[in-house]
Amino acid sequence: MIQFCQRCGARATFTIPPGDTFPRHVCETCGHIHYENPRLVVGCVAEWEGRILLCRRAIEPRHGFWTLPAGFMENGETTAQGAIRETHEEAGADVLVDGPFAMINVAHINQVHLFYRGRMRSPHFSPGIESLEVCLFHPDQIPWHDLAFRSVTLCLERYLGDMATGIFGFHETNISAA
Amino acid sequence: MIQFCQRCGARATFTIPPGDTFPRHVCETCGHIHYENPRLVVGCVAEWEGRILLCRRAIEPRHGFWTLPAGFMENGETTAQGAIRETHEEAGADVLVDGPFAMINVAHINQVHLFYRGRMRSPHFSPGIESLEVCLFHPDQIPWHDLAFRSVTLCLERYLGDMATGIFGFHETNISAA
Numbered sequence: 001m002i003q004f005c006q007r008c009g010a011r012a013t014f015t016i017p018p019g020d021t022f023p024r025h026v027c028e029t030c031g032h033i034h035y036e037n038p039r040l041v042v043g044c045v046a047e048w049e050g051r052i053l054l055c056r057r058a059i060e061p062r063h064g065f066w067t068l069p070a071g072f073m074e075n076g077e078t079t080a081q082g083a084i085r086e087t088h089e090e091a092g093a094d095v096l097v098d099g100p101f102a103m104i105n106v107a108h109i110n111q112v113h114l115f116y117r118g119r120m121r122s123p124h125f126s127p128g129i130e131s132l133e134v135c136l137f138h139p140d141q142i143p144w145h146d147l148a149f150r151s152v153t154l155c156l157e158r159y160l161g162d163m164a165t166g167i168f169g170f171h172e173t174n175i176s177a178a
Numbered sequence: 179m180i181q182f183c184q185r186c187g188a189r190a191t192f193t194i195p196p197g198d199t200f201p202r203h204v205c206e207t208c209g210h211i212h213y214e215n216p217r218l219v220v221g222c223v224a225e226w227e228g229r230i231l232l233c234r235r236a237i238e239p240r241h242g243f244w245t246l247p248a249g250f251m252e253n254g255e256t257t258a259q260g261a262i263r264e265t266h267e268e269a270g271a272d273v274l275v276d277g278p279f280a281m282i283n284v285a286h287i288n289q290v291h292l293f294y295r296g297r298m299r300s301p302h303f304s305p306g307i308e309s310l311e312v313c314l315f316h317p318d319q320i321p322w323h324d325l326a327f328r329s330v331t332l333c334l335e336r337y338l339g340d341m342a343t344g345i346f347g348f349h350e351t352n353i354s355a356a
Contacts, residue, residue, distance in 0.1 A: 004187035006180040006203075006212070011187075019307070021267075022252055025184075034184070037217045038251050040290060073216050074200055078283035078352050079290060089199075100350055103278065105256035112218060112257060129197070170348040172278055174256050 007032040038110040041151075042082035043070020045159050046095045046118040051136035052156070053125060055090050057148055058132045065148035068115060068155060069093075083116040091134045092126035095119060100170055102158055104151040108177035113151040117159075117168060139163060150175050185210040216288040219329075220260035221248020223337050224273045224296040229314035230334070231303060233268050235326055236310045243326035246293060246333060247271075261294040269312045270304035273297060278348055280336055282329040286355035291329040295337075295346055317341060328353050 002025035005012050010029035017026055017033055025034040045068060046053040054066045069090040073082040080097050087095050095118035104113040127134045137143070139160050147153050154173055162168045180203035183190050188207035195204055195211055203212040223246060224231040232244045247268040251260040258275050265273050273296035282291040305312045315321070317338050325331045332351055340346045 002184040004182055004184055006182050006184050006190070009182035009187045009189075012184070035250070036253055038253055038255075039215045040218060072213070073290075075214055075216055075288040076285055077216075078285045079281070080283075080350075081285075100281065100348070103257070105258075107254055107256045107259075110253040112251075170278070172258075 002034050002036075005030060005032050006034065036110075038107075038112055040073040040079065040082075041070050041111055041113045042073045042079050042086060042116075043068045043113070044083045044087045044095055044097060044116045044118040045101060045155065046087055046091070046093055046120050048120040048123050048136055051138050052142070052159070053087070053091055053093055053120065054135055054137055054143075055127065055131040056133045056135075057130065058127070059130050062148035064132065064146075066143050066146050066152075067148040068152050070113065070115065070152075079114055080116060083114075083118070087118065088128075090128045090131050092128055093124065093134075094121045096121060099168075101162075101168060102155045102171040102173070104154055104172075105174045106151060107174065113155075115155045180212050180214075183208060183210050184212065214288075216285075216290055218251040218257065218260075219248050219289055219291045220251045220257050220264060220294070221246045221291070222261045222265045222273055222275060222294045222296040223279060223333065224265055224269070224271055224298050226298040226301050226314055229316050230320070230337070231265070231269055231271055231298065232313055232315055232321070233305065233309040234311045234313075235308065236305070237308050240326035242310065242324075244321050244324050244330075245326040246330050248291065248293065248330075257292055258294060261292075261296065265296065266306075268306045268309050270306055271302065271312075272299045274299060277346075279340075279346060280333045280349040280351070282332055282350075283352045284329060285352065291333075293333045 005027035069087040071086040097116040183205035247265040275294040
């Protein structure tokens with residue numbers, strides 16, 4: 001919630017600026033408009049010899065549940081660089097990314113989740129500070145009931161489907177609030 | 179540039195918060211961390227009977243140059259909804275989107291450009307407030323030397339390439355500052 005102007009520190013009001021169609025937080029003093037936009041979460045389905053790398057979360061939300069390595073994209077990096085960075089930070093694994101695999105819109109929380117297909121460069125991995133443990137799972141051992149987020153479930157479902165055919169596509173889907 | 183806290187209005191400092199790896203604007207008083215992340219620009223390659231819809235920009239940057247209808251994704255919408263909205267706002271055209279076509283990382287300006295393939299529902303269009311004019315171009319009449327942005331050029335090159343084969347893929351590429 002933006003209550004003060006980040007440029008001059010005065011009060012901001014939530015109003016539709018002239019010529020705009022959306023309400024924004026606008027400074028009452030200097031007129032600065034604070035735009036807020038959806039965030040990209042970038043991650044990776046990383047494989048080693050047919051097994052998939054998952055992390056058990058050491059942080060909220062969904063502490064203790066399993067997830068694909070992923071996190072908010074940072075300024076100055078590409079989506080692929082972000083996916084590689086997050087896989088290194090959360091799972092201690094070095095991956096080569098082959099291409100974008102799934103894009104999942106989660107509009108009710110203003111997020112777009114983008115997962116790459118990745119190959120681990122070596123079988124080495126270790127939990128980062130945000131992970132309790134990291135493990136390689138055979139496709140028939142994925143902990144479906146203990147996954148952290150619906151976007152992770154969707155992405156893994158699509159991934160195992162494509163693994164079965166050997167043809168990897170690019171999958172776009174939406175998750176709604178209901 | 180964030181100089182004041184948007185939550186309490188006190189001074190913010192640019193520093194690496196404990197446990198983080200990136201510098202952030204952190205409030206000196208209440209400790210609020212202001213995260214800044216890349217923005218998604220969503221747009222559409224809209225076709226009508228083999229011709230492609232372009233808008234001539236009525237705003238800076240690149241006033242007077244031709245572009246695909248596109249703009250910043252808004253909170254609460256999906257990427258496809260954003261592409262449809264921008265095509266309506268800038269070109270007065272109603273489109274059905276078939277799927278994501280190109281994702282272009284422009285890391286030096288903290289943007290990701292995502293273009294959909296779209297089909298116009300009717301041949302009707304009209305310039306919105308941000309466009310001087312809107313026109314349908316045959317592939318051999320694209321104004322290559324008067325395009326507004328490199329991402330538009332890249333997207334149209336890929337699109338015409340796929341039009342020639344009749345097989346539309348999903349294209350990922352990066353644009354660097356040089």
